[in-house]
Amino acid sequence: MKKILVIDDDPSLARTLELYFKGKGYRVEVANAGINGLKLWHTAEPDMVLMDVQLPDLDGPEVLAKAKEERLGGDVIMITAFHDTDATLKAIRLGAADYLYKPIDLDALDLLLEKILVQRQQQERMTRLCHVISESYKPDQLIGRSARMLAVIKAIAQVASSRTNVLIEGETGTGKELVARTIHHASCPEEPFIAINCAAIVGTLLESELFGHEKGAFTGAVHRKIGKLEYAGHGTVFLDEIGELPLEFQAKLLRVLQEREIQRVGGVQTVPLQARVVAATNRDLNEMVQHKTFREDLYFRLQVFSIQIPPLRERKEDIVPLTEYFLHRLNQEMHKHVRRIPNAYLSEFQAYDWPGNIRELQNVLHRGLIISTSDTLELDENWRIDKHAVPKKDGLRQDGADVLISLEALERTHIDKVLRFTRWNFGEACAILGISRPTLRKKIHDYRLEEGD
Structure with missing residues (x-):
């Protein structure tokens, strides 16, 4: 049986919601203040929480923040008046699933419950398809089980x-x-x-x-x-x-x-x-x-x-623990909460050669966290470096036909491509090219490469 917790200091609204959900077969708990609501949240372990933004002791976002700190589960719907926009936005940023305006429209509530149910099913499916990272890693830890x-x-x-x-x-x-x-x-x-x-x-x-x-x-x-x-x-x-x-x-x-x-x-x-x-x-x-x-x-x-x-390509067994370690560390550094890695990504990681080794893996995950909008890792579709790609610049005639080019022209084009890919980050470029910074600087000078060309 699904369990619902209603936290609202309006007795009439709380009673209405209690009767409504009981009629649908839910088990319902009701609290009239934030602190009481948190206590019931602990004991009842609800699947869903309907909570007013304005409460007599703690406001709704404060209650939600404490619930997150204490790792309490359940989808949260905020009940708000039009003048509570700032508090509602704060609650959404804290992880509330959605919100409803007063007076409550029960038809709108039904649609919202259905939407949350679908999202939960998708999340459960994603959980089955994802690897959940461990949080037991220490800083600057040497990772390896190969x-x-x-x-x-x-x-x-x-x-x-x-x-x-x-x-x-x-x-x-x-x-x-x-x-x-x-x-x-x-x-x-x-x-x-x-x-x-x-x-x-x-x-x-x-x-x-x-x-x-x-x-x-x-x-x-x-x-x-x-x-x-x-x-x-x-x-x-x-x-x-x-x-x-x-x-x-x-x-x-x-x-x-x-x-x-x-x-x-x-x-x-x-x-x-x-x-x-x-x-x-x-x-x-x-x-x-x-x-x-x-x-x-x-x-x-x-x-x-x-x-x-x-090199990383010779220790493929370490890719998963390394990915977990870097995500754990980057989450702390970037104040993110990405805890799931799609299994499809891990399969691609295992199949990839990683020419930039562990540093390249770390950079890929760093960029992934920047674009991730949920607790599941997202990656740019062009995250891999194509070692076998033939550069077109200086390698095609005006009519597009392939021609043979010198090693010097090929090297210039490849270095230019890597510098563009890394946005002229010398550390990343050296890692990919396998050369030192002085060597890279000399080649940039010799080939007259300039940022923004």
């Missing part, structure tokens, strides 16, 4: 108890920094974690940034500066994109790692290096060694303990 990720987690546990240098290898967007932070938190959570993007610092400033400098060491050095390697203390220094280090600086870093001591620029005294060094790269350092673009001795010094992070 065999490849379990091996990564095992490796983290093995190396956490030592102060050994670690090299993390994996494609762009696979979560190398998160692995580094997990190692840090498992070994010395109270100490500093210093992240350094080797590709983002101009080569001439690298030595000063990492090693520090003494006052007067060069023009502009008006104070002594503590380098990041020294500042890390007994913590962790994370050298991201280590493959982008200039060759001349690699020798200086090698000496620091070998001797475990730092000499500030312009200084004569040395400072002990106490921090663990964790390096990461999306490049094949072994191949770079063969091509003499990365020092072999530095490579072996960094690779005391190596962790390989698999």
Whole structure:
């Protein structure tokens, strides 16, 4: 039997609605104030609540807000007078299913009940077709249940108890920094974690940034500066994109790692290096060694303990928990309440190759939450990146016939397409293209690409 709760301080209207619903076979509870209504809402567990906007103690929207906080169920219909428009809109924003104006038209009420019943049936059907996300995830949690990720987690546990240098290898967007932070938190959570993007610092400033400098060491050095390697203390220094280090600086870093001591620029005294060094790269350092673009001795010094992070396409079992985790986190950041993922989307996620890896998945879900208008995830139909699409610009004659084009023209067109797709977000573009920011900036300059072309 369906249960209805009526919350209204008008005895005549409350009695009318009680008799009306009982005549239709409903079980009816009546409250004449907001606080009493909340108590009955707890005990009766109604399928539907009819509530006046104006109540003697709490107004209708306040009661509804408290009910939401306490996770009370049931569809809510607000009963309102024409002058209660603002309160009614507030109730709708809080989740009321609909509203009725006084005096109550019972025919209109019948139509409204039928509409809500249809919506509920659709919602129940959607629930069967959707995956409900878990809310048990912690911030910055390493997510993975595939065999490849379990091996990564095992490796983290093995190396956490030592102060050994670690090299993390994996494609762009696979979560190398998160692995580094997990190692840090498992070994010395109270100490500093210093992240350094080797590709983002101009080569001439690298030595000063990492090693520090003494006052007067060069023009502009008006104070002594503590380098990041020294500042890390007994913590962790994370050298991201280590493959982008200039060759001349690699020798200086090698000496620091070998001797475990730092000499500030312009200084004569040395400072002990106490921090663990964790390096990461999306490049094949072994191949770079063969091509003499990365020092072999530095490579072996960094690779005391190596962790390989698999790309997302090789750990499809992790797509569902990763999707749940990012939706849970994005809901909190964006103050949204998207809790359901259509199973059709999850099937498409499993079939997709994710060239941008986890970062691409996160961006797809972020855009999805922006356009979602209910508790069910919605996605733009063009969320996938078509890796096999042949660009038309510079690849067709005026008459539309296909022609062969140079690799340079093809690369220019593809970079332009990715920049447009990401709205010139360098982080997203680099993740998709698999290149560093300096490389992207150089190609933008070489190809004379401009935002808004």
